[in-house]
Amino acid sequence: MILYIKLAWRNVWRSKKRTWITASSIAFSVFFACLMQSSQLGSYDNMIDNSARFFTGHLGIHQVDFWEDQIIDNSFDQQALFELDLTNPSILMGVPRLSSFALASHGDRTKGAALFGVSLEEEAAFSYLERKLIKGDYNTERGVLMAAGLAANLNLNVGDTLVLMGQGYHGVNAAGKYSVTGILKFPIPALNQGAIYLPLETLQEFLSAPNMISSYSILLEDSQDTEGMKAHIETILKGKELGVMTWQEMLPDLVSSIELDYYGGWVILIILYVVIGFGIFGTFLMMIKERTYELGILNAIGMTKRRVQIMVAIEIFLLIFLGVLLGVLMATPIILYFWSNPILLSGDAALAMEKFGYEPIIPFALNFKIFYNQGISIFIIALFLAIYPMLAIKQMKIIKALKE
Amino acid sequence: MKVIELKNLSKIYNPDTIPVRAINDVTLSVEEGEFTAIVGPSGCGKTTLLNMIGGLDISSEGSVDIGGVSINEMSESELTTFRLQHIGFVFQAYNLIPVLTAKENIEFIMVLQNRDAKTMQERSDDLLDRMGIKDQRDRRPSELSGGQQQRVAVARALASRPKFVLADEPTANLDSGSTEALLDTMAKLNKEEKITFIFSTHDQRVIDRAKRIIKLVDGEIVSDEPR
Ligand SMILES: Nc1ncnc2c1ncn2[C@@H]1O[C@H](COP(=O)(O)OP(=O)(O)OP(=O)(O)O)[C@@H](O)[C@H]1O
Ligand SMILES: [Mg+2]
Numbered sequence: 001m002i003l004y005i006k007l008a009w010r011n012v013w014r015s016k017k018r019t020w021i022t023a024s025s026i027a028f029s030v031f032f033a034c035l036m037q038s039s040q041l042g043s044y045d046n047m048i049d050n051s052a053r054f055f056t057g058h059l060g061i062h063q064v065d066f067w068e069d070q071i072i073d074n075s076f077d078q079q080a081l082f083e084l085d086l087t088n089p090s091i092l093m094g095v096p097r098l099s100s101f102a103l104a105s106h107g108d109r110t111k112g113a114a115l116f117g118v119s120l121e122e123e124a125a126f127s128y129l130e131r132k133l134i135k136g137d138y139n140t141e142r143g144v145l146m147a148a149g150l151a152a153n154l155n156l157n158v159g160d161t162l163v164l165m166g167q168g169y170h171g172v173n174a175a176g177k178y179s180v181t182g183i184l185k186f187p188i189p190a191l192n193q194g195a196i197y198l199p200l201e202t203l204q205e206f207l208s209a210p211n212m213i214s215s216y217s218i219l220l221e222d223s224q225d226t227e228g229m230k231a232h233i234e235t236i237l238k239g240k241e242l243g244v245m246t247w248q249e250m251l252p253d254l255v256s257s258i259e260l261d262y263y264g265g266w267v268i269l270i271i272l273y274v275v276i277g278f279g280i281f282g283t284f285l286m287m288i289k290e291r292t293y294e295l296g297i298l299n300a301i302g303m304t305k306r307r308v309q310i311m312v313a314i315e316i317f318l319l320i321f322l323g324v325l326l327g328v329l330m331a332t333p334i335i336l337y338f339w340s341n342p343i344l345l346s347g348d349a350a351l352a353m354e355k356f357g358y359e360p361i362i363p364f365a366l367n368f369k370i371f372y373n374q375g376i377s378i379f380i381i382a383l384f385l386a387i388y389p390m391l392a393i394k395q396m397k398i399i400k401a402l403k404e
Numbered sequence: 405m406k407v408i409e410l411k412n413l414s415k416i417y418n419p420d421t422i423p424v425r426a427i428n429d430v431t432l433s434v435e436e437g438e439f440t441a442i443v444g445p446s447g448c449g450k451t452t453l454l455n456m457i458g459g460l461d462i463s464s465e466g467s468v469d470i471g472g473v474s475i476n477e478m479s480e481s482e483l484t485t486f487r488l489q490h491i492g493f494v495f496q497a498y499n500l501i502p503v504l505t506a507k508e509n510i511e512f513i514m515v516l517q518n519r520d521a522k523t524m525q526e527r528s529d530d531l532l533d534r535m536g537i538k539d540q541r542d543r544r545p546s547e548l549s550g551g552q553q554q555r556v557a558v559a560r561a562l563a564s565r566p567k568f569v570l571a572d573e574p575t576a577n578l579d580s581g582s583t584e585a586l587l588d589t590m591a592k593l594n595k596e597e598k599i600t601f602i603f604s605t606h607d608q609r610v611i612d613r614a615k616r617i618i619k620l621v622d623g624e625i626v627s628d629e630p631r
Contacts (some may be wrong), residue, residue: 010503214508297499299562300460302488303518304481398460402495 005306008314021281024325024380029276030327031268033374038335040265041341041365044258046313050222050359053127054191056250057217058096058226059233064243066214072100072169075212076242084236090221095119095126098203102166102174104196105275106154113150113196117203117213120145126219129197131314132292142202142255143181156180165195171208173194176206187354200295211342223247269374273381281385286317288392295393296401309393313386320382331371338364338371384395406472407567408457408601413466415452415623417437426452428623429466429616433603434568437598439591441605449623451572457602458491458570459483471567488516492561492569499557499576500545506556507532507541513564531559535589551582562593568600575610587613614617626628 012019049239052058052303063076080095082187086094098117103110121138124130130138134148136158146156158164160180168174186192204210220229226246233244248255298308342363350360413538415427426449434440442450455461456468459475467476478486487493500509500572510528519527532538537548537556545553554574561569571590575583591613593599603610619627 003512007501123420204437293498294501297495298501299484300458300487301493301497301513301563302484304484306481307516399455402460 004311004314006317007223007311009313010225012310012318017083018283018286019319021279022319023326025128025276025279026320027043027326027330029272030103030324030374030378031330031379032272033326034331034370035334035364036265036269037370037373038261038331038364039338039362041367042339042363044262045223045365046192046359046361046363047258050395051221051254052217052223054188055245055379056245057215058220058223058247059218059239059244060222060247060250061216061218061228061233061237061244062156062214063093064241066270067245070099070214072167072207072209072212072214075169075209075214077211078213078216079211080240080242081216082224086218086233086236088229088232090225093126094216094218095116095122096200097215097217098207098209098213099215100166100203100207102164102206102272104150104154105163105165106156109154111153112194114168114191114194115203115206116195116197117200118197120197123197126217129146132184132186133182134185136180138182140181140196141313143180144178144202145182145184145197146180147192147195148183149189150186150194151180151183153193159184162196162257164206166207169212170206171345174206179204187359188353206359224229238311269377275379276378277381277385280320280382281388283319284389285391287312288389292396292401293404295396296398299396302397305393305396309390311369312389312393316382316386316389318324320378328371328375335364336364338362339366405436406433407470408432408602409435409469410457411455411467411469411547413453413468414464415449415456416464417460419464420563425517425532426623427456427463430623431627432618432625433468434600434602434627435598436567437594438517438616439594439613440601440602440618441611441616442602442618442620443605443611444626446606448620450620452623453620454570454602456602458493459487488513488564492552492558492564492566494569494574495570496573497553498545499548499560499610500553502545505542505544506537506548506552507561509545509556510559511564513560517564527563528559530563534593535559535587541610549582550578551585552596554582554586555580558586558590558593562599568602571603573604574606575607580609583607583609 029297052120060080063074066074096119100115102113102115118129120129124138133145138145144162146162151157154162158180161181162178164175164176164178184195184197186195200213205211220226226248230244230246237244293309299305342361345360345362353360410430410432413427413430414425417424417426430453432563444450444451451463456463459478463476467474475483475486501512503511506588507528508533511524514527516526519609532541535558537552537555540552545556547557557568575586578586587610590601594601612630616628618625
């Protein structure tokens with residue numbers, strides 16, 4: 001075995017130029033592919049994180065009918081949760097939320113608004129709501145925090161009074177006057193044009209729904225570990241009129257757009273790999289062509305074809321490994337850098353991203369899976385292409401080879 | 405003891421298209437310790453005959469026995485292993501593995517035979533010494549002269565202690581000085597260690613050194629004489 005490796009290693013370095021060309025073309029594609037996948041996975045993580053923090057949580061506990069019919073009557077008493085022990089190392093935190101709709105008026109203007117009753121203090125840690133504050137005070141007992149777009153439409157400013165009208169729990173009328181204590185700016189237009197945040201108790205009072213919440217949103221250590229935790233929580237919730245849903249169930253559009261993008265990325269990579277594959281194949285072709293005589297000699301003096309194949313296979317493996325290693329070594333520092341310093345977009349690109357509700361950044365994911373994916377892909381391609389040299393050796397005729 | 409026995413051996417190339425009868429009904433045996441030259445004009449079938457003796461090519465008719473074992477029915481990989489164990493080869497040129505040093509080239513065969521490190525070491529040192537290429541042991545083939553390369557090739561062929569060494573025009577690419585030196589070494593190994601050599605040539609100086617001369621014309625033996 002040592003002999004094979006020695007031979008293979010020296011043969012790899014025999015035509016340095018070709019080795020470098022092949023290895024660097026592999027390295028380049030691995031490098032490019034890793035960077036691309038890192039930014040893809042990074043944006044997915046970011047999108048999932050944003051959506052989970054702002055809307056659904058990684059897991060959401062609701063009254064069983066709530067998701068189908070998101071009305072105030074389908075809320076549940078948070079007391080039910082206090083009785084349960086939801087602590088688990090996989091669970092980072094959870095927050096209660098109550099949501100409803102109402103008409104918001106100021107002067108002669110009226111707009112529809114989405115009301116979110118939250119624990120402001122916990123929300124600051126869960127959805128970083130406090131970071132959206134652009135004016136006024138975040139902490140309020142009786143006031144409301146308004147989305148900037150809505151505030152502008154209603155001609156409201158910090159200190160002004162807002163009238164809310166709607167329907168409360170079990171059809172009671174809900175009406176109240178609240179002072180605007182802060183303005184929030186959201187990148188997502190839907191939120192920015194219609195969201196009003198209130199302290200949970202304030203909203204419960206407005207809706208005549210004391211202690212009621214629509215959802216209890218949970219943030220997990222690992223956004224992908226939803227199924228296991230869902231099952232775990234389901235056993236805890238047994239016997240209650242409560243259900244638990246994963247973000248994948250609650251955000252099917254996000255799941256499908258991520259999948260679409262992910263497979264779209266693979267299509268680009270496959271095209272890249274096909275191009276690189278031709279290059280690798282060319283190298284294999286040369287490797288065999290140039291050395292027919294030499295391989296013939298080896299076979300003649302007593303090296304079985306199986307052994308010749310092993311030698312060439314190790315050579316191929318070393319060459320590919322060199323390329324993959326080089327690519328990973330090149331990509332790692334760059335991914336590391338962008339992982340801790342996401343690219344901030346500006347101008348049109350930023351506006352476009354914001355329009356779709358995303359932060360205008362390109363975050364990178366630091367995930368071993370990326371390197372693994374690319375490494376395995378290249379190896380599979382190489383393995384496939386290596387069929388040719390292996391067959392060529394198998395079919396080699398010594399007499400012919402020695403005449404080369 | 406007979407190391408090679410050929411009976412009614414023929415080789416027909418392209419039997420289906422334009423048949424070429426390269427070897428025609430050759431019957432011949434070689435005893436241990438011979439120093440035999442196969443001679444004849446270009447195209448007379450020397451290489452074809454040696455290839456069949458060495459199990460590199462299969463005959464169309466007739467049989468080849470090596471040390472009493474028939475190789476006619478062997479599979480390709482059986483033949484390869486047989487060659488490894490019993491036959492030493494020296495080709496006209498570029499015999500050696502370019503990426504291995506002289507010493508490694510000599511040991512290569514023994515590695516394939518799974519010899520232990522000590523045996524290999526002793527054998528390669530001994531052979532390097534006897535071939536007079538001790539100082540070149542760590543050089544790669546590209547750093548050796550043609551004559552030195554051929555000596556390493558002979559050393560490699562001997563490393564496995566084969567029944568005989570086949571050499572197809574081993575001196576064709578050498579100048580007269582190197583030719584003499586290589587033949588001296590081969591003759592000495594033959595004389596002192598009873599190593600059997602069968603080589604082809606059309607170089608008169610080489611023919612003059614042989615102890616038996618088999619002359620081929622158009623694939624047939626026209627004369628077979630001791631000298
Ligand atoms: N693969 C082949 N297909 C067809 N004919 C062949 C093949 N190999 C050799 N021949 C023919 O067989 C005959 C013998 O060839 P061979 O190579 O054995 O001659 P040789 O005596 O070694 O010649 P040289 O001295 O030039 O090396 C020649 O007529 C040659 O053209
Ligand atoms: Mg010839």
